Every structure is written in C-alpha cells, then in structure tokens.
Amino acid sequence: MSRTRRDPREEREARRLAGSGRPRWRLDAPPTSGRLRRDPRREIDALRVAGTTRLRLDRTGRAGPLALPTIDTAAVAAPTIRIVDDPAYLVTVVPDAPGGRLAPLDRQLLGAARTLADAGGGAVLVLSFGQIDGLGAAGADRIVALDAESGDPSARAAALAIALAALQPRHMLLPESAGGGDLARRLAAKTGEALFAGAESLTARLATRPAANRRIEQRGAPPRLVTLAPDAHLPHAGAPHEARAIAAPEGRADAPHTGILSIEDLPVAADALPLAEADFVISAGNGITDFELFRALARALGATPGASRMVCDAGLMPRAAQVGASGTVLEASCYFALGISGAPQHLQGVARCEHVVAVNTDLHAAMVERAGLAIIADAQQVMPALIALLTAEGEE
Amino acid sequence: MKALVLLSDGRHPVSGRPAPAGTELQAIALARGLTEEVAGLYAGPDAAAARTALGHGLARLEHRRLPEGDDPLPSLAAAIAAAAPDLVLAGRRAGAGAQTGLVPYQLAEALGWPLVPDVVALTVADGVLEAVQALPKGARRRWRVKLPALVTVHPAAPVAASFAIGMARSGHVEDAPGIDAPQDGTALEERPYRPRPRLIASAAAGASAAERLKAATQSAGPGGRVMVDPTPEEAARAILEHLRALGVLKPAPGRD
Numbered sequence: 130m131s132r133t134r135r136d137p138r139e140e141r142e143a144r145r146l147a148g149s150g151r152p153r154w155r156l157d158a159p160p161t162s163g164r165l166r167r168d169p170r171r172e173i174d175a176l177r178v179a180g181t182t183r184l185r186l187d188r189t190g191r192a193g194p195l196a197l198p199t200i201d202t203a204a205v206a207a208p209t210i211r212i213v214d215d216p217a218y219l220v221t222v223v224p225d226a227p228g229g230r231l232a233p234l235d236r237q238l239l240g241a242a243r244t245l246a247d248a249g250g251g252a253v254l255v256l257s258f259g260q261i262d263g264l265g266a267a268g269a270d271r272i273v274a275l276d277a278e279s280g281d282p283s284a285r286a287a288a289l290a291i292a293l294a295a296l297q298p299r300h301m302l303l304p305e306s307a308g309g310g311d312l313a314r315r316l317a318a319k320t321g322e323a324l325f326a327g328a329e330s331l332t333a334r335l336a337t338r339p340a341a342n343r344r345i346e347q348r349g350a351p352p353r354l355v356t357l358a359p360d361a362h363l364p365h366a367g368a369p370h371e372a373r374a375i376a377a378p379e380g381r382a383d384a385p386h387t388g389i390l391s392i393e394d395l396p397v398a399a400d401a402l403p404l405a406e407a408d409f410v411i412s413a414g415n416g417i418t419d420f421e422l423f424r425a426l427a428r429a430l431g432a433t434p435g436a437s438r439m440v441c442d443a444g445l446m447p448r449a450a451q452v453g454a455s456g457t458v459l460e461a462s463c464y465f466a467l468g469i470s471g472a473p474q475h476l477q478g479v480a481r482c483e484h485v486v487a488v489n490t491d492l493h494a495a496m497v498e499r500a501g502l503a504i505i506a507d508a509q510q511v512m513p514a515l516i517a518l519l520t521a522e523g524e525e
Numbered sequence: 526m527k528a529l530v531l532l533s534d535g536r537h538p539v540s541g542r543p544a545p546a547g548t549e550l551q552a553i554a555l556a557r558g559l560t561e562e563v564a565g566l567y568a569g570p571d572a573a574a575a576r577t578a579l580g581h582g583l584a585r586l587e588h589r590r591l592p593e594g595d596d597p598l599p600s601l602a603a604a605i606a607a608a609a610p611d612l613v614l615a616g617r618r619a620g621a622g623a624q625t626g627l628v629p630y631q632l633a634e635a636l637g638w639p640l641v642p643d644v645v646a647l648t649v650a651d652g653v654l655e656a657v658q659a660l661p662k663g664a665r666r667r668w669r670v671k672l673p674a675l676v677t678v679h680p681a682a683p684v685a686a687s688f689a690i691g692m693a694r695s696g697h698v699e700d701a702p703g704i705d706a707p708q709d710g711t712a713l714e715e716r717p718y719r720p721r722p723r724l725i726a727s728a729a730a731g732a733s734a735a736e737r738l739k740a741a742t743q744s745a746g747p748g749g750r751v752m753v754d755p756t757p758e759e760a761a762r763a764i765l766e767h768l769r770a771l772g773v774l775k776p777a778p779g780r781d
Contacts, residue, residue: 230772283639337721360724387671389669390669391667395665407663408663501750502749502764505753514758519765
C-alpha cells in the first residue's frame with residue numbers, strides 16, 4: 130500500500146490569499162492532513178474577559194466553540210454609520226441633556242436602549258426637548274424633536290404621553306435623575322402605565338431594582354416605562370448610528386394646568402453653594418497669597434471658591450473649601466486651579482471634573498498635565514488681569 | 526390654612542424598626558412653618574412608624590386601616606377629599622416598600638391638583654403657594670401655584686424638628702377603616718438585595734491599584750493647550766475665551 134506523496138509547496142499555494150502584492154496565506158484553514166492547527170493566541174483572545182487591562186481568562190467555556198475567523202482581504206473601510214432601516218420595534222429614550230449636551234447618565238441610558246434594541250432588531254428613538262449634540266455617536270437611530278418652549282414638566286409629560294400613544298414603542302427609558310425621574314412619574318401617573326423605577330440592571334428579559342431601603346431586589350421583565358439608575362449600564366461604544374430626524378407625531382396636547390401660574394429658574398448663588406454641588410469651582414493653592422483678590426475673582430467669574438490642603442491647613446481658607454481625597458470630591462463640570470501643582474490626593478478630588486484650567490509656574494506640575502488649558506505664569510499676576518478684563522467687559 | 530402630610534410605613538434603613546422617612550419629617554417642619562393646622566395621613570395596616578412622626582411636631586394623625594398589600598391610593602384620595610386641606614406634603618420616597626415615589630404623582634393626577642417636586646422652601650400669600658424646587662448642581666427653581674396643591678420634599682429642605690416624647694404621647698390618632706383595593710397579582714419577584722458593581726467606562730476598571738490611580742488623576746484625552754510665560758493680559762484673555770468655549774461662562778456682554 131502506498132500513500133500519495135505530499136507536496137507542501139502545492140498545499141501552501143492552495144491557501145494563498147488573492148489580492149495583495151505581499152504573499153499571504155490562510156494559515157488557520159484546516160490543513161489537508163486532517164489535524165487541526167491550533168492558534169494559542171487566538172484561543173487566549175477568545176477567553177479574555179472584556180473590560181480589563183489585566184489578563185483575565187474565562188475558562189468556563191461560556192464563550193462557546195471558537196469560530197474560524199474570516200479574513201477580509203479587502204482593505205478595511207472607514208468606520209461606517211450603522212443604519213437600521215426597517216426596525217422591528219422602537220425603544221424610545223428621553224434624555225435630560227442639560228444645556229443641549231448629553232450627561233453621562235444620558236449616554237448610559239442610550240447604551241441601555243441600544244442593548245434593548247439590538248436584542249431583536251429594533252431602533253432607538255430619542256425624544257428630545259430642544260437641540261441635543263452627539264446623539265448619533267451615542268447610539269440613536271431616530272430623533273423626534275418635541276416642543277420645548279414650556280419648562281412645565283406636566284406639559285412635557287403630556288407631550289410624551291402623545292408620543293407614547295402614537296409611536297407605541299416597546300420601551301420608553303428615562304434617567305433616574307431629578308428631571309427625568311419627575312417626568313417618568315408624571316407620565317406613569319398620567320397614562321396609568323407601570324413604571325419600573327431606578328433599574329440597576331436592564332436587559333430585554335430582566336430588570337432589577339432595589340426596594341425597601343436596599344434590603345430587597347425586585348426583578349422581572351422590564352415593562353414599557355423604565356427609569357435607569359446612574360452607572361448601571363455602559364454607554365454605547367460601537368459604531369455611530371444615523372440619528373435621522375423624523376417628524377413629531379400628531380396629537381393635541383391638553384391645556385396646561387390652570388393651577389400653575391409661573392415657573393422660573395432662580396440665579397445660583399455660587400459662593401454659598403456646597404462644593405460637592407457646585408458646577409464651576411475656582412481653587413487656590415500655595416501659589417496664591419492674596420485671598421481677598423481670589424475671592425473677588427471667584428465672585429466675578431461666578432464660581433464656587435475651593436482650596437488645596439496646604440491653604441486650608443494654613444487657615445487661609447475654611448476647611449469646608451478643601452478639594453481632594455480628604456476634602457470634597459467634586460462633581461463640577463469645570464475646575465479652575467490657581468497655583469496648584471496637583472498632588473495625587475488633590476487630583477483625586479478633581480477626577481470627575483470634565484474640564485480643568487490651570488495656572489501654575491511649574492511647567493512639569495501634574496495639574497498642568499491634567500489641564501485642558503494650562504498657563505505657565507504666576508497666578509498672583511494673572512488674577513488682577515482677569516478681574517480687570519471682566520470689569521472692562523462689564524462696562525462695555 | 527390646612528396642611529396634610531402623607532406618611533408611609535417607614536423602616537429605619539439600618540435597624541429595620543418602624544421609623545418615619547426623613548423627608549416626611551422635613552415635610553412636617555415645612556408645613557408647620559406655614560400653618561399651625563398640620564395633620565398626618567397614613568393608609569395601611571400598622572401605623573407604628575406614622576405614630577412616631579407625632580413626636581416631630583404633628584398634633585393629629587389620621588389612620589385609614591387597610592389589609593396588608595392593598596393599594597392605599599383610593600383611601601388617601603377619599604381622606605384628602607374629606608379633610609379638604611389646602612396643601613398636601615409628601616416625602617420624596619416612602620420609608621419602606623417598593624419606594625418608587627409614585628403615590629404623590631398618582632394622587633395629584635386623581636385629585637387634579639398641581640404637583641411641585643423636590644421642594645426646599647414654601648411660602649403662601651393670597652391663596653398662591655410659592656415653592657422653591659431644588660435641582661442638581663445647586664440650581665433652584667421657583668414655582669407659583671394656586672392652592673390646593675401637592676408638593677414632595679427634597680432632603681435639602683430645612684432639618685426636621687427633633688423627637689419629643691411628650692408630643693408623641695399626647696398626639697391624637699383618628700382610626701377609621703379605609704377603602705379596600707386589592708392589587709392584582711402581577712407583582713415583581715423579590716429576592717434579598719445583592720449590590721451590583723457600578724459600571725465605569727474606563728480602561729482601568731479592574732486594573733491594578735496604580736493604574737486606577739493613574740486613570741483617576743490623569744486626563745483621559747491628550748494633554749491640552751499649554752501657554753508658557755504669557756503676559757498676564759494674554760493669559761487672562763486666553764482663560765476667558767477657553768471658559769466661554771466650554772460654556773461655563775456667559776458670553777461677553779455686547780458680543781451677541
């Protein structure tokens with residue numbers, strides 16, 4: 130009995146990939162010998178637990194058998210916009226979006242809506258009160274702009290009730306924030322829909338929420354109306370969606386409640402605000418000597434004054450003004466650091482701030498590295514210039 | 526003027542003993558700032574928690590007896606219609622149970638009254654209620670509504686009066702049967718609470734302590750603009766421009 134002679138060159142030639150100048154072979158295809166070729170790196174990659182930089186492997190076999198990768202010989206195209214043309218159902222989202230910008234919770238909400246929609250070929254529809262930026266990248270397929278003229282939440286709830294009746298979405302998600310939670314409860318009371326308030330996990334089949342002072346977890350299939358707790362879902366990280374604007378559903382809103390005479394926003398007294406609540410914080414460090422000037426600048430900018438540990442230890446600012454790990458951890462959107470080098474404990478207090486502006490004499494300070502705009506100068510000299518500029522603008 | 530404070534069958538978050546919710550006690554303090562005529566209203570099986578609220582400044586408590594698990598809404602609506610108060614105050618969330626915070630909204634819808642959420646201050650003049658609503662980031666909003674109205678109280682409202690055992694014992698409880706309203710059996714499944722990790726969209730989640738500290742203290746994006754040794758005027762102009770581009774500062778007057 131004789132065996133046919135193998136020609137390795139011919140076998141390799143059969144696996145040659147067409148289309149590129151450089152010779153490439155399809156190495157993972159099962160060779161003719163019948164013995165599967167293992168690629169240990171690919172196996173490890175398939176077992177890798179997502180979301181960690183440390184190597185963690187899931188060896189329980191939940192990942193399923195390894196599928197052969199399909200090698201796309203065509204050049205990788207630029208990231209395309211995902212379009213859902215004929216959705217099986219709709220998942221509507223009502224983001225808060227203060228000032229027309231998506232808040233972190235709004236992004237998480239859109240991420241959750243994306244999971245609910247992708248579970249069955251649905252589309253995410255955003256009901257927005259006013260213009261909102263960056264909805265496509267956050268995962269929205271359609272946008273319906275609703276009338277935002279009235280700040281009255283009961284009028285907004287009425288508009289949402291009309292949209293709910295006209296669009297018949299499978300789910301309507303709202304953030305469990307001050308505004309979103311209020312709107313969701315008004316809508317639930319108005320329409321009689323069941324409300325799943327403050328969901329801490331949310332999938333198409335199961336949602337959970339805490340109850341009875343976090344002693345009990347209630348769980349069940351999510352109803353139509355759901356509010357999502359903060360940090361319960363990751364934001365959408367995939368390809369951007371088209372965010373196509375469509376017309377608002379027709380419907381006649383009932384007249385606003387005659388009992389409501391007026392609703393007006395009050396000016397925020399920034400210097401009396403607790404640091405944890407402040408939106409814009411100006412902070413003094415060891416590079417500041419004139420604290421009267423610093424307070425005048427804080428008043429002129431309308432910012433809440435804070436300080437570093439050094440300054441509070443010296444008794445130049447009250448202890449309540451201390452920013453950092455042993456003081457207040459800020460939730461502000463902007464942090465203006467004057468004469469602060471940025472010790473790690475201080476930077477932890479600034480970690481959740483979106484924007485940082487720093488004025489410091491040291492180019493290599495950690496705060497300069499953290500800042501979106503860093504000025505390498507003496508803060509003591511910049512402060513009067515800022516006040517002079519602001520007063521000159523005010524006089525114009 | 527007559528005010529009614531809605532009370533829940535609260536439980537202390539740590540000990541689990543009957544105790545009224547914090548915002549309900551703050552609601553009592555707010556109502557007593559407006560009028561002397563403040564009563565409590567509770568619909569449910571056991572008024573142990575609501576009785577404790579008597580010691581925090583309530584003179585009278587109306588208890589509508591209901592079997593365990595019944596919907597309190599019809600009883601509350603009927604009691605409010607009978608008492609005809611000018612103002613009904615409620616806490617933000619109940620002190621126990623499902624804690625969805627829905628009852629004040631359903632009640633306002635049933636009564637047809639305006640509802641002001643998250644109130645921290647109240648004044649009344651000529652039948653018009655002026656309420657200040659607390660919003661995130663220290664913002665406040667003023668509502669002017671015609672009485673009768675319903676408000677829910679925010680934890681940032683003035684602190685509640687401390688407990689006085691004499692008041693709690695001399696307080697009067699009016700016990701009356703409520704309106705039975707059995708709820709349908711489509712309740713959610715309940716299990717002991719299991720805390721879930723907060724999901725943070727960061728590459729360093731679950732990484733070593735050093736990497737997490739780095740992620741917490743360094744900026745996510747590439748470093749920003751650095752100006753080395755500008756004159757103070759240049760620096761001031763650059764800072765104001767930057768702050769205005771971020772939307773933190775209002776545009777300069779006369780610019781738009």
